Amino acid sequence: MAATTHTVTNQVPPLVGHDVFAADRALSEAVERHVAPGVLPVALEELGELGRAAGSAQVQEWGARANAHPPVLRTHDRFGHRVDEVDFHPSWHRLLGHAVSAGLTDAWGRPAGHVRRAAGFLVWTQAEAGHGCPLSMTHAAVPTLRTDPALAAEWEPLLTSHTYVEGLRNPMEKAGALLGMGMTEKQGGTDVRSNTTRAEALSGADGYLLTGHKWFCSAPMSDGFLVLAQAAGGLSCFLVPRVLPDGTRNVFAIQRLKDKLGNRSNASAEVEFDGTWAHRVGEEGRGVRTIIEMVAATRLDCVVGSAALMRQAVSQAVHHSAYRRAFGGLLIDKPLMRNVLADLALESEAATVLAMRLAAAYDEDTDEERAFLRLAVPAAKYWVTKRCSAVVGEALECLGGNGYVEESGMPRLLREAPLNSLWEGSGNVQALDVLRALQREPRALDAFLREVGRARGADHRLDAAIKGLLTELADLEGVEARARRVVERIALVLQGSLLVRWAPPEVSDAFCASRLGGDWGSAFGTLPHSLDLASVVARARPDADQRRGRGSDGG
Template sequence: MTNQVPPLVGYDIFATDRALSEGVARHSAPALLDETRAELTALGRAAGSAEVQEWGALANEHPPELRTHDRYGNRIDEVSFHPAWHRLLDGAVSAGLTDAWGRPGGHLRRAAGFMIWTQAEAGNGCPVSMTHAAVPALRADPGLAAEWEPRLTSHRYEPGLRPAAEKTGVLFGMGMTEKQGGSDVRANTTGARPLDAAGEYLLTGHKWFCSAPMCDGFLVLAQAPGGLTCFLVPRVLADGTRNVFRIQRLKDKLGNRSNASGEIEFDDTWARRVGEEGRGVRTIIEMVAATRLDCVVGSAALMRQSVAQAVHHATYRGAFGGELIDKPLMRNVLADLALESEAATTLALRLAAAYDHVQNGDEGAAEERAFLRLAVPAAKYWVTKRCTPVAVEALECLGGNGYVEESGMPRLLRESPLNSIWEGAGNVQALDVLRALQREPAALNAFLQEVGAARGADRRLDAAIKDLLTELADLDGIEARARRLVERMALVLQGSLLVRWAPAEVADAFCASRLGKDWGAAFGTLPHSLDLASVVDRARPVA
């Protein structure tokens, strides 16, 4: 056996990702950096180990199964998982990937950890993300927050359906979309009937997509007498009886196979109101924003793992008289992929750091909050859109070997479209950006201040900013060209960040291609005069 590529296992996913490790160092408070590095290094070594990589493969080979009834015909609505799934979730929760709110530097540290662990297996990121994101929504009701937040942010994973009071750690899911409405949640028909006890309701209706139906609690939207309202639905009531939570079936999904998604029926299901009646969207929007950021982080992780696999393969595979990585055309493809990955990682970490500034109430926190209002949907739109073409091109770098399940590349490819759909597909994000532009001028000002911080450093970036300002000044027919506008906003933001923080060869190549005029429709069309060897060398997963 000759000319075979060794498996990419037994390496530190954190330390070998220079864009990630440098970004963590850049945004961390000096007093927290050593502790953060130690945590992420331990997680990176675990995620890159052969054992954890095997857990990811097993969790996908043995997807969850729905058990609607027990042997006696009693309705139980339970989802069973392979042991590998539980090991992955235990690793995520134990690493603090549901614990960011109120923890110094918590959002940056968690985002980096989420990016690391997702590279081992992306499916467990769904309940982890929603559990993390439920915290700001529950804070609309201080009593509920005091009851649930310590369990949501716990580092203990406790599977199984029991009353929450008997558990030190819980997981949360979400149920928003219905058959007739999809992303238009105001078209929801699930009804909420108030009970005599304040804040208690009975829900009746359905949810077409309920994420992670095996969780301990769910945030859902339903129509109360006062309008669309947010509710907390526990799976198990305080007296130990099962709440009415009928899982009609699990979705047969393209990817994300290790995770369960289901169709749910409520029938006088007990719930607690979260926030005011009629203000359900406003209550749950903080959860939506946090999970949208996780879509960016998760896509950046999938891109990084795709690029790592492609560069690793090209490093060890010989063809036509030399190593693939030394062939000029393959080098161009790998460099182009590496640029996309680094730009996504750099942007994701900048957004996570902004969350920390807002949480800490630092000087400029109001500007950071305004910046996030535009930057999160713009990043969610663009980074998640770029994930699939990166996965496709990276798979092609492995040739026929990449098309075989054993390589792991098909799993990355199947996973790659998910984050673009979850929490609002492309049009929803583009329209949200337009809404912010029209209603929140402070958001645009904060966004322009951020991209303007690099003005004068690169003529192509300066020209792109000027073109963007021209587009923003003309709002006629803006909805029809919203995708183009949001794409340019995301690219200009990524260009500004890379010009300020990335090595010169990375920033130069990004601006020449994404912001200049010399870039083709396919990967591997970078100007040949660029320092592509350095860009590829920076992306190597193993020295």
């Protein structure tokens, strides 16, 4: 009715119809760097298809709908029978099906499998983050199952399948399966050794019966779960299928779904076991050691997932600034906004380069790389996931009041941003894990120092930061109280060394000047003004035509 009162102008077009992978220079360069030439063409083709899908209007609508229509728990059917099922919106299944068909649960044993999968996970998370949880757990379960070759022979082909099969039935009759995990309980949380769930071996039969609970169990409609329970020999790892070989439902009572801050499309449940059949994985009493590789792999996905959220937020901020005019010009051309955008872009690129370096270490799978991962994964998990909320919050502010409105998509990103810093161990857990590696596994520190040493001599601020870190590590007396500071320095030195080796000079120079050189304020947008910030921002633009210069004047 008010159409004649004003003309709508100066509104930013939606960021749709772009290739999320190709537009991400840091990511695409990392793939080209870490994937062997013989595999690279196939990898680039796969990731290009995934990137174009992720940037399409249709898939973005799937993500919005999956988030807007959270899963619903059905404990009983109409006749009163216990069914314990969770209904998801069709968009959730479309997203999950596309991800599985793209190989996002298939990395172990494929040529450059971890780099290809991590890049795809980073791209596809930008369509919708919630459904990444079952993808991550399914992928990460493989090394744990391999401790039992017979079990792995049954389940691994299903978990690495590129076919998504919705619904619960005997997994051995399905073309593909998803796997989750349940570790924490009410009384212990991260302290899993305080778990009270009991596992009693069946006399004269294979398997155990579990009695107890899990306080957090994500994606409860998965086909099976790796859980920890107390057996006669101590805390042990078990595989709990939702459906038994004879087709009957295993006892898996879903008490309620969590009402979460973010990650709304994904169901996180409280579950009860009462005579629940389970297959032991690994030796009795060695449950933590059995499941630890799954935890390490999901921690890497926390890094990748946070890098994805950062990239998505920065893309939106840069895109908005490239079209929005204020005070006589485009926001992107304003010196202070350019400083903010460049600072955000540095954080995003550093997270991406680090995540992909860790994925490449998984592919190399040498003693040296495994030692490197032992220290680098928890340090990266600590730092990158912490930085995610700050980056997303600042990027939201770049959109002004529009960024605070749900239609922009930025509030959804902001609610999602803290998740990865909590999942698989909060900041203190990661910091203490780094300390354990430093104190008990000297080869891990040696491998880390050799890694960062490859960039020595290329930037004096990096050299000084390495020297300062060595000074801190020389005295581990009372280190727990300063553990967060030590881990932060480890992560920053590692990021700086990777950017010095592989990023354009304007990026590495700005990173070292701010994060390592001390010329950086407490908020984004305080980079030294003498740096080439325009080039940093141009590199981060999410549209290839924009990066070549088109659109800089609004045309």
